[in-house]
């Protein structure tokens with residue numbers, strides 16, 4: 001460990017362990033099921049995809065997991081991340097509420113995703129793995145994994161949804177800067193990709209197809225594994241560094257949150273911020289209202305069903321009990337690409353089902369209106385995904401203005417929007433519209449969800 005790392009850990013009280021919420025829950029979460037036998041999946045079922053250490057973390061009952069020193073050392077490139085009080089936004093809104101935001105855009109990739117990419121790569125490296133494959137949509141996850149791979153000398157191969165590969169080339173370039181290899185998906189590299197290109201040489205691709213391609217390459221080589229950037233328990237575990245830091249930072253200024261809001265795509269930045277606070281709430285040490293915020297165009301928690309479903313479109317992954325709109329559901333192309341997922345982390349779904357957290361959906365024009373208020377006061381241009389959390393924080397602050405309550409509001413600003421300026425351009429020109437999802441469209445996609453008692 002470098003001297004600088006030591007100073008950061010000691011003087012800034014950086015947490016040295018991740019928090020696993022599972023042993024503290026009033027009921028255990030339902031287990032994942034093998035897609036063929038539909039029996040609870042075993043560690044063996046995941047062995048071709050993930051290293052042993054991560055499978056262990058996926059299933060662990062331990063309350064805390066020590067963060068390896070080598071991981072802490074990379075974390076200190078941007079951690080601890082700052083917690084800001086949005087005084088200028090509060091003033092604009094003329095609210096008695098205090099708004100705090102934990103800013104994850106300070107990572108080299110510009111989002112919270114390196115918090116899990118770094119440990120995932122390190123554990124793979126410890127088990128002699130030489131290459132990781134993954135899929136990416138707009139490129140946030142692919143670029144984060146490439147950044148982590150170059151830190152530990154692993155190869156990184158990314159299948160990027162073809163439509164984004166051609167229309168949003170900046171993050172593809174970031175992956176290449178960090179030494180990764182990117183294919184448009186469907187690709188000529190895999191049999192599945194070739195079969196799709198034969199039918200349609202201009203196939204736009206989808207996340208489901210990209211997952212299938214990345215998984216097929218990983219299982220074919222004993223020195224290669226696959227990595228996932230959200231949804232799974234071990235991903236949420238790694239992201240709890242966000243909430244553990246925020247707890248310490250708020251304690252330093254003598255505050256406890258009354259309301260906590262976070263955007264949910266697969267659920268990792270939300271779980272990462274919220275779970276340490278939920279631990280405190282379950283222990284009776286504080287009592288915040290905790291709320292998930294999702295787009296009205298992809299309302300997984302507020303309109304989806306809590307059922308066993310596949311994580312990917314092709315139906316290759318284990319079945320997970322989660323809130324889902326159906327694995328064949330294709331969301332409209334809204335601007336917050338990271339929130340366009342048909343499912344939700346099983347752990348977030350479980351705590352929502354238990355009534356421990358709430359959920360709301362907000363249309364994208366309200367989100368971008370809030371993001372402009374935020375950027376014009378706090379200065380930071382948010383990624384399209386956390387504009388949902390900002391809009392929810394603004395709703396809460398305006399309710400405080402009406403009622404005179406002095407609530408403390410906490411949220412995660414999980415990424416900056418410097419590579420998403422085209423979305424802002426659309427909003428500023430008045431070309432952005434709200435997309436509501438019809439009940440008929442949801443019912444249609446739910447038809448493909450397997451019936452499991």
Ligand SMILES: *Cc1c(COP(=O)(O)O)cnc(C)c1O
Nearest residue numbers: 230265266267268269338385415
């Ligand atoms: C990927 C991403 C998301 C969505 O993923 P979660 O697992 O729900 O956090 C949200 N915001 C940003 C900035 C992302 O890169």
